Amino acid sequence: MRIDLEPRAARSPTLEVLAPVAALILAMLIGGVVIAALGRSPVEAFKVYFIAPVSDLWSLQKLAVKASPLVLIAVGLSFCYRAKLWNIGAEGQYIAGALLGGWLAIATHDGAYQGLLGVWWILPAMLALGGLGGLLYAMIPALLRVSLGVSEILTSLMLVYVAQFGLDYMVRGPWRDPHGYNFPQTVSFDDPATLPLLVPGAGLHAGVLVSLAAVLIAAVVFSRTLFGYEVRLVGSAPKAARFAGFSDRRLTILVFAISGALAGLAGLAEVSGQIGKLQPEISPPPGYGFTAIIVAFLGRLNPVGILIAGVVLAMTYLGGETAQIALKLPVDMTRAFQGILLMSVLAADVFTRYRLRLSFARRA
Amino acid sequence: MSDIDLGGVPLVSLRGIVKRFGDFTANDHIDLDIRNGEVHALLGENGAGKSTLVKILYGLLEPSEGRIVFAGDDVVLKSPEQARALGIGMVFQHFSLFENLTVAENIALVLPKTDKLTALPNRIAEIAARYGMALEADRPVWTLSAGERQRIEIARCLLQDPKLLILDEPTSVLTPQEAEALFATLDRLKAEGRALLYISHRLEEVKRLCDCATILRHGKVVATCDPKVESARSLAALMVGSQVKEVKPAGAHALGPERLIVQNLSVPSPDLHGTALRNICLAVHGGEVVGIAGVAGNGQSELFAALSGEVVAAEPDAIRINGAAAGIESITGRRERQAVFVPEERNGHAAAPDFTLSENVVLSRHATGRLTRGGFIVPAAAKALAGKIIAAFDVRKAGADPLARTLSGGNLQKFVVGREVLAEPNVLVVNQPTWGVDAAAAAAIRQAIIDLSARGAAVAVISQDLDELFEISDRIAVMHAGELSECRPAHTVTREEIGLLMTGGERAAGSAHAH
The missing domain is CATH 3.40.50.300 (P-loop containing nucleotide triphosphate hydrolases)
Incomplete structure (x- = not known):
């Protein structure tokens, strides 16, 4: 028997919408088998993972808070991925943003340096620094790629670990709270350095609005602007992009800047709006920056699709937490499920472009 | 090699080969005979149908019509493996080698799975000595010149003991010295009674090497001749055609600066x-x-x-x-x-195949076509310009604003030329x-x-x-x-x-x- 993948003559819009749905169902089935093998009920697990998070208002707020960084990072990544540039180091850019923006919160702690200006400027400046931190950190792989041709896949991934250890060092060393009983964490951010809550309760903070704004802006940029056209063209037909007069170096720098800035902003929003301080772990495993890669692809690199996909992946985080308590499932189940989902999405993607053909032909 | 005495019957005969791609006929009823111990040249301009024909002979393309007769038997070649099994080898113009593997490893990749690898270095050395090709089995490919890389490709074919070896523009990437070394190798192959099909448009080479030449033009055989007898001038005339169309439609106009x-x-x-x-x-x-x-x-x-x-x-x-x-x-x-x-x-350079026609207008006219305002594309302006091009150049298409890839070659080319010509350039x-x-x-x-x-x-x-x-x-x-x-x-x-x-x-x- 022979297995061939035949290219499809035309793209089918229906298939492109159905593919992520099929991938999600497939991942649920495989996940169900794994859960059954662990001796738990897949039906119960399904309820915990996908029903409980949307069953009441409190859970919905939690869901929005979890989805927010995923969506924000994934929107940024979609700029890179549409241009066929593989930034997989968003986790590092997320941490870099949290570090640079968080620095201001620590520096202005207890009224230091506030002087005549008051406190109104602290939060906007933290947001700007958060974006800047991620942007600068993303410039390392971008510049290495355009100047020396170094694979951005390797450098961006490796830099994640550098950022993680950098954060670890800062919160255990120079930035450790002197009154924190030697816990590896900074001082708690003051109110002027904390993103306000939209509604009191489950912690729905203003960072969610930033993510929604990013979705809207990205949708407009991709569909209406010359820059969005440039990004799509470079990814779709690189020679035609050169003919159009678009510089791929300039574009590489720009999409990494956007994607780094949004990841950095997400990191800052998380520490300022959710955690309230810096600590060694500011991104639940396997890391928002990595899960956002799945979000970007599940959402077909489309801002609105990413919004939906972000909510789906946020469910796996929340469900995973509940499943640990309710079903005694290991936390690794969440990671495994996210991995299974990514593989299913990529596989489904192949079948939107190719048709599977099994031939049992006799060979001469 | 296992010699077949064919008693004057050609080793390979192509009879009435036709290959169509859509409306375009790349090969139009081609007959070709190649005999053992013969270096047969296939001449023609680019687009004359040479590549299509040898791809058919090597099993990469199936002919729309016609027969392939190998050693007296009708054969149907469905894949290059089948062609190789019959004894047809091919050296491509562009090499397919793995840069980071050694010469021996690259050769081993194409051998049947049953072959023992331990004997390979010896077999390579033997082939290298027999045909005067310097080849070091342990060298990684990235360190080699174009000529050395080509020798690997040739050695790959020779290890399979081919009766017919097809060479596609083999000297196009070689220095003159490397080309001379190649000719020496080819002479030995010929002396062993193997048939060679030599594709080139370098007439001096063909005159030096080949015993027989088939000349293609616009997919048809225009002549079969002995290149040693013909002059380079007469071969060139056959290749490029001699019928002159006297068309000078532009009216009298003064030359500008x-x-x-x-x-x-x-x-x-x-x-x-x-x-x-x-x-x-x-x-x-x-x-x-x-x-x-x-x-x-x-x-x-x-x-x-x-x-x-x-x-x-x-x-x-x-x-x-x-x-x-x-x-x-x-x-x-x-x-x-x-x-x-x-x-x-x-497709892919002048136009982006997965973009619509109105999006493709933006491709080359974004700076000069008044299609953008403050960084935003004005879709109405792009659609209007696309409509103007479509009307002026009679571009046939399906749907209001289809993807470029859905247009036929001629219609997309009219669109692309129209896009530029309507800019009224200097x-x-x-x-x-x-x-x-x-x-x-x-x-x-x-x-x-x-x-x-x-x-x-x-x-x-x-x-x-x-x-x-x-x-x-x-x-x-x-x-x-x-x-x-x-x-x-x-x-x-x-x-x-x-x-x-x-x-x-x-x-x-x-x-x-x-x-």
Whole structure:
């Protein structure tokens, strides 16, 4: 028997919408088998993972808070991925943003340096620094790629670990709270350095609005602007992009800047709006920056699709937490499920472009 | 090798081979006989159908009609494995080698799974000695020159003991010394009674090596002859055709100033298979069409890239557009000087196949077509311009604004040419304007080019189709090995002279007129 993948003559819009749905169902089935093998009920697990998070208002707020960084990072990544540039180091850019923006919160702690200006400027400046931190950190792989041709896949991934250890060092060393009983964490951010809550309760903070704004802006940029056209063209037909007069170096720098800035902003929003301080772990495993890669692809690199996909992946985080308590499932189940989902999405993607053909032909 | 005594029957006979791609007939009832111990040349211009024919013979393409007779038996070749099993080997123009593997590893990759690898270095050494090919089994491929890489490809074939070896433009990437070494190897193969099918357009090589030549033009066999008897001139005439269409439709118009001037333009080769441009000089007046002839791969794409600004020159003065030094300007900068460009490849270069027609308008007109406002694309303006092009050039399409990939070759080419011509440029540079396009579309495109020049634009047409160049050009120059010959008035130069220049033969005799 022979297995061939035949290219499809035309793209089918229906298939492109159905593919992520099929991938999600497939991942649920495989996940169900794994859960059954662990001796738990897949039906119960399904309820915990996908029903409980949307069953009441409190859970919905939690869901929005979890989805927010995923969506924000994934929107940024979609700029890179549409241009066929593989930034997989968003986790590092997320941490870099949290570090640079968080620095201001620590520096202005207890009224230091506030002087005549008051406190109104602290939060906007933290947001700007958060974006800047991620942007600068993303410039390392971008510049290495355009100047020396170094694979951005390797450098961006490796830099994640550098950022993680950098954060670890800062919160255990120079930035450790002197009154924190030697816990590896900074001082708690003051109110002027904390993103306000939209509604009191489950912690729905203003960072969610930033993510929604990013979705809207990205949708407009991709569909209406010359820059969005440039990004799509470079990814779709690189020679035609050169003919159009678009510089791929300039574009590489720009999409990494956007994607780094949004990841950095997400990191800052998380520490300022959710955690309230810096600590060694500011991104639940396997890391928002990595899960956002799945979000970007599940959402077909489309801002609105990413919004939906972000909510789906946020469910796996929340469900995973509940499943640990309710079903005694290991936390690794969440990671495994996210991995299974990514593989299913990529596989489904192949079948939107190719048709599977099994031939049992006799060979001469 | 297992010799087959065929008693004068050819080893391979192709009978009535036809290959169609859609409306386009690449091979039209081709008959070809190759005998043992014969070096058979397959000659023709690019696009004449040589590659298609050998791909059929090597099992890469299935013929639409016709028979392949191998050693007296009808065969159907469904795959290269089947062709290799029969004893047909092929050395491609572009190598398929793994850079990081050694010579022996690269060779082992194509051998049957049952072969023992331990004996391989010995077998390679044996082949190398027998055919005079220096090959070191342990060297990694990335350290090797083009000639050495080619020897690996040849050794790969020889290990399978082929009866027929197909070589596609084998000297195109070799230095003259490497080519001589190759010829020595080929002579030994021939002496062993193997048949060789040698594809080339270098006539001197063919005269030196080959016993028989089949010449293709427009997919048909135009002659079978003995190249040792024919002159290079007569072979060139057969290749490029001698029927002259006297069409000069542009009405009388005065020549304008020199709008496109190229002075001593030199550009290094972009890669191994590329061609360096050497001291290109060219001046095109407004109101004039200059044709640039040449066999593919002699630097035409590189010249197009340099003229368009996709690759910028070192000196601003190397290229002047409308009097201004534009050598170091980007393609967008040159477009803003009223120059437009049409590259050879429609799908993926001139147009993005997965973008709609109105999106493809933005591709080359975003800076000059009033299609954007403050960084935003104005879709209505793009659609209006696309509609104008579609109407003016009679582009046939399905749907209101279809993807570029859904258009036929001729219609997409009309769209692409129309997009540039409707910009009413002062300078047009076009590469292969009618490549693979049906006759009606080709005529429309040529007419548009002539009319544009009659309105005062300077036009440079790069083409391998001599009929086309004689039809539309006022003057013709020839590219060979990265150099551009002098421009000659199209009505005084002969096809034979052009053909000879194209094949790198003797510099055509006669007084050369500058403009």
